[in-house]
Amino acid sequence: MTLSKTKEEYLVSIQTFFLIDTFYVTTVRFANHVLSVGDLKYVAVGMVGAVIGTIIANRIVDHLNVAMITRIVYGFIGVAGIYYLSTAIITGA
Secondary structure (H helix, E strand, C coil), X not given: CCCXXXXXXXXXXXXXXXXXXXXXXXXXXXXXCCCCHHHHHHHHHHHHHHHHHHHHHHHHHHHCXXXXXXXXXXXXXXXXXXXXXXXXXXXXX
16 A cells, blocks of 8 residues: 555556456466366356456445555455465365
């Protein structure tokens, strides 16, 4: 947040991070045979969901202040981290 001059610039930064992260994680899962070609339909649905989420976020950003955006983003990062950690523990990866 400290590097961003506006909340829109901040959102672009985190959206780009999540885009790169999603491509990386998906590629690693395909490379490790966690996902197969048959799973592409689920990946596509996830990508559509991400685009819809981005559109919704862009529409509500005008109504949020920087502190609220930061809390929401960190909350999502925390939830994603807990999900990945619990998945790794459960699957033994």
